[in-house]
Amino acid sequence: xxxxxxxTMFAKTAAVLLALVLTTGSSLAAQQGGADDEEAEPxxxxxxxxxxxxxxxxxxxxxxxxxxxxxTTLPRDQELDDIPFQPWARAVYDIRQIDQFEPHTRCxxxxxxxxxxxxxxTEFVDIPELERLYIMDNGGPNSYRIVFLDGxxxxxxxxxxxxxxxxxxxxxxxxxxETRGLNxxxxxxxxxxxxxxxxxxxxxLTRLDMNTMQYQATxxxxxxxxxxxxxxxxxxxWRPGAELFEYICQQANQGPELMLGSQEDVDNTxxxxx
Amino acid sequence: xxxxxxxxxxxxxxxxxxxxxAVAQEGHPLKGTxxxxxxxxxxxxxxxxxxxxxxxxITGVIDPGPDAIPIKSAELNITPGIPAGEGxxxxxGTPPEFRVRIEVDAPNGAGGTDSFIxxxxxxxxxxxxxxxxxxxxxxxxxxxxxxxxx
Numbered sequence: 001x002x003x004x005x006x007x008t009m010f011a012k013t014a015a016v017l018l019a020l021v022l023t024t025g026s027s028l029a030a031q032q033g034g035a036d037d038e039e040a041e042p043x044x045x046x047x048x049x050x051x052x053x054x055x056x057x058x059x060x061x062x063x064x065x066x067x068x069x070x071x072t073t074l075p076r077d078q079e080l081d082d083i084p085f086q087p088w089a090r091a092v093y094d095i096r097q098i099d100q101f102e103p104h105t106r107c108x109x110x111x112x113x114x115x116x117x118x119x120x121x122t123e124f125v126d127i128p129e130l131e132r133l134y135i136m137d138n139g140g141p142n143s144y145r146i147v148f149l150d151g152x153x154x155x156x157x158x159x160x161x162x163x164x165x166x167x168x169x170x171x172x173x174x175x176x177x178e179t180r181g182l183n184x185x186x187x188x189x190x191x192x193x194x195x196x197x198x199x200x201x202x203x204x205l206t207r208l209d210m211n212t213m214q215y216q217a218t219x220x221x222x223x224x225x226x227x228x229x230x231x232x233x234x235x236x237x238w239r240p241g242a243e244l245f246e247y248i249c250q251q252a253n254q255g256p257e258l259m260l261g262s263q264e265d266v267d268n269t270x271x272x273x274x
Numbered sequence: 275x276x277x278x279x280x281x282x283x284x285x286x287x288x289x290x291x292x293x294x295x296a297v298a299q300e301g302h303p304l305k306g307t308x309x310x311x312x313x314x315x316x317x318x319x320x321x322x323x324x325x326x327x328x329x330x331x332i333t334g335v336i337d338p339g340p341d342a343i344p345i346k347s348a349e350l351n352i353t354p355g356i357p358a359g360e361g362x363x364x365x366x367g368t369p370p371e372f373r374v375r376i377e378v379d380a381p382n383g384a385g386g387t388d389s390f391i392x393x394x395x396x397x398x399x400x401x402x403x404x405x406x407x408x409x410x411x412x413x414x415x416x417x418x419x420x421x422x423x424x
Contacts, residue, residue, distance in 0.1 A: 088372075091354065094354070094370050099400055101401050184305070
């Protein structure tokens with residue numbers, strides 16, 4: 001079975017799943033603070049620490065929660081021709097729409113905005129005393145990113161990694177996080193928006209209220225784009241009670257060929273394994 | 275003379291292939307270490323190519339190590355694909371084509387250099403095990419080559 005026939009099977013499976021989602025969507029939305037719930041009851045205001053800064057994660061004394069997936073493809077709602085791709089990057093983007101060999105489906109830790117696109121979301125662990133914010137993957141590779149909030153500068157020589165080196169600062173109620181030192185072993189979103197090790201990835205996170213985290217990213221990568229460009233605003237939704245759990249990405253992974261095999265064909269009926 | 279020059283591209287390949295960084299990456303399609311062979315007919319020779327994307331240039335060497343030969347020029351020429359039509363899945367589109375041209379001036383036994391031109395196409399350009407297959411020429415001599423990214 002090739003990846004194309006796999007896609008056909010995926011389409012059929014997706015249709016069945018869509019029907020299920022449509023029939024159960026209301027109850028799911030109610031459980032997860034979805035749109036219906038939001039219309040019925042306004043969200044609580046943005047929680048804050050004693051110094052007035054927004055709390056980015058769970059509120060002490062109110063139980064833990066996490067942020068649901070909310071960031072999809074970075075060029076979403078923009079004309080692709082308006083994205084300043086270098087020619088090779090546009091071609092890579094185009095071919096990734098056809099041959100979707102995303103490293104994340106092989107359990108590879110995926111940083112930048114890809115961290116916010118997993119089915120189980122993320123948990124923000126906000127520790128003002130340590131001047132750090134941990135962004136924990138729930139599911140997927142089950143790893144985490146550290147955002148330093150202590151005013152430090154970037155090291156001169158950063159060894160590129162999957163999550164890079166993140167430094168944050170506050171601009172009003174918006175946490176601005178710049179990440180450098182990202183390697184090229186992962187995709188920065190689910191649809192294969194290309195990047196190089198020259199990427200400076202700037203995220204703007206604003207907790208608009210208890211249930212909503214606004215997210216915007218600027219992609220500054222002279223290796224793949226002719227100029228920096230900025231995404232639309234995405235929204236992450238608060239999921240009360242969504243707590244980290246053990247997740248073994250490799251377990252029952254239906255795409256072992258993509259992890260160890262030829263990477264040319266895959267006997268699988270789904271795109272996204274983790 | 276040209277075959278001597280060809281042989282000058284060969285040395286230390288096994289060791290160097292192990293020493294070269296075998297890192298799968300998802301950035302520029304040419305970046306990385308490529309290993310394979312070239313030659314004429316059944317007369318084959320190992321070939322290791324290390325390429326990097328130093329925007330806006332592709333740089334690299336053949337046979338990395340003490341006798342590394344710098345690449346004179348490298349180009350990636352892209353034929354755009356055709357996106358999927360309205361109502362089709364994105365996977366129904368026609369993929370772009372990635373063609374490569376690499377020029378190398380390799381030392382020959384006479385104290386000069388011979389100019390090699392490698393031209394090929396990248397297969398599976400976004401897969402971890404992408405490969406380049408094509409032909410090479412050096413003066414009146416020509417043959418084929420194939421290299422796979424490590």
